[in-house]
Amino acid sequence: MTKLPSVLITGASSGIGATYADRFARRGHDLVLVARDGARMEALAARLRQDTGVAIDILPADLTQREDLARVEARLREDETIGILINNAGAALSGAFDEQSLDDIERLVALNTTAVVRLANVAASRFAKAGSGAIINIASVVGLVPEFGQTVYGATKAFVTFLSQGMTHELAPKGVYVQAVLPAATATEIWQRAGADTSTLHTMMRVDELVDAALVGFDRRETITIPPLPDAAQWDNYQAARQAMLPGFGNARAAERYRAAS
Ligand SMILES: NC(=O)c1ccc[n+]([C@@H]2O[C@H](COP(=O)([O-])OP(=O)(O)OC[C@H]3O[C@@H](n4cnc5c(N)ncnc54)[C@H](OP(=O)(O)O)[C@@H]3O)[C@@H](O)[C@H]2O)c1
Structure with a gap:
């Protein structure tokens, strides 16, 4: 029997990544777990080794730190048993945009975008050469909704969704999903870590339900999986509306409404 690919999961110490x-x-895959809290990942690994018998490596790393990130990149580049990357580590940032600190914003962007795109690039280049592999990027519906008032967090998640769509366009022909x-x-620690007020949220999805639904989408090889969205046609219509603009983007002349009156 051919061996299943190993899975490298960032943000594996809690919440969605741990699930x-x-x-x-x-499912029988060996794992490489990445996050800052090594002790917590060790405890998870011990339980999973006992329950499932798979091999699990722990790679403690702060993905906002270049040297730590480089160690994870090296592992992804060199360990040819890894055939699935789950780009999940992420954080949120509470408060109003004009009151957030530049350092907090920079750290969030480093974790939610820079680390994600660097790891995706390293994995994609090896997977494309091999002609197979899969990358799961955890974005958020917040990236579709500027009205939620989570401006920087939402912008990082819009980045992840666009990145995934663009990667699909470029990499599907090379055998990479x-x-x-x-x-x-979703009920995880992300809210309390960000000091967010959850009192206005009347409902949250359970993390196991979220991940199991996302895996249904994974097994179907969906590009975009939005577990709580009942009507999938709404996403398709949204994409169709975007694509309907493409011919207009090719115009060499400014649109009529922008022409200065002579
Ligand atoms: N929960 C939601 O409502 C929700 C909704 C949409 C999207 N998401 C996304 O889901 C992903 C997972 O979040 P979650 O909800 O499962 O939250 P979580 O329980 O807080 O998990 C976040 C994970 O990221 C790791 N992490 C945080 N900072 C890190 C750093 N600097 N370097 C390395 N690892 C770091 C954390 O581990 P350590 O502290 O050990 O480093 C933890 O394992 C995130 O990308 C989040 O944006 C969550």
């Missing part, structure tokens, strides 16, 4: 670790271990998962509010 992906559980599910892929139960890319999925963007867009959760809505």
Whole structure:
């Protein structure tokens, strides 16, 4: 029997990442777990090794730190057993845009975008050469909704969705599958870590339900998976509306409404 690819999961110490670790271990995949909290990942790994018998490596890293990120990139580049990357580590930032600190914004962008695109690039280049592999990027519905008032967080997640769509366009012909998962509010530690007020949220999805739904989308090889969205045609219509603009983008002349009156 051919061996299943190993899965490298960032943000595997809690929430969505830890749940992906559980599910892929139960499917028989060896794992490489990445996050800052090594002790927490060790505890998860011990349980999963015992329950499933898969091999699990722990790679503690702060993905906002270049040297740590470089170690994860090297592992992805050199370890040819890894055939699935789950780009999941991420954080949110509470407060109003004009009151957030530049340092907090920079850290968020480093974690939610720079680390994601660097790891995706390293994985994609090896997977494309091999002609197979999969990359799961965890975005968010917040990236579709500027009205939520989570401006920087939403912008980083819009980046992840666009990145995934563009990667699909470029990499599907090379045998690499890319999925963007867009959760809505899900019950994890992300809220308390960001000091966010959850009192106005009347409902949150359970993390196991979110990950199991995302895996249905993964098994179907969907590009975009939005677990709570009942009507999939709404996303398709949204894409069709975007694509309907493409011919207009090719015009050499400014549109009539922008022509200065002579
Ligand atoms: N929960 C939601 O409502 C929701 C909705 C939409 C999208 N998402 C996305 O889902 C992903 C997972 O979040 P979650 O909800 O599962 O939250 P979570 O429980 O807070 O998990 C975040 C994970 O990222 C890791 N992490 C945080 N900062 C890191 C750093 N600097 N370097 C390395 N790892 C770091 C954390 O581990 P350590 O602290 O050990 O480093 C943890 O394992 C995120 O990308 C988030 O934006 C969540």
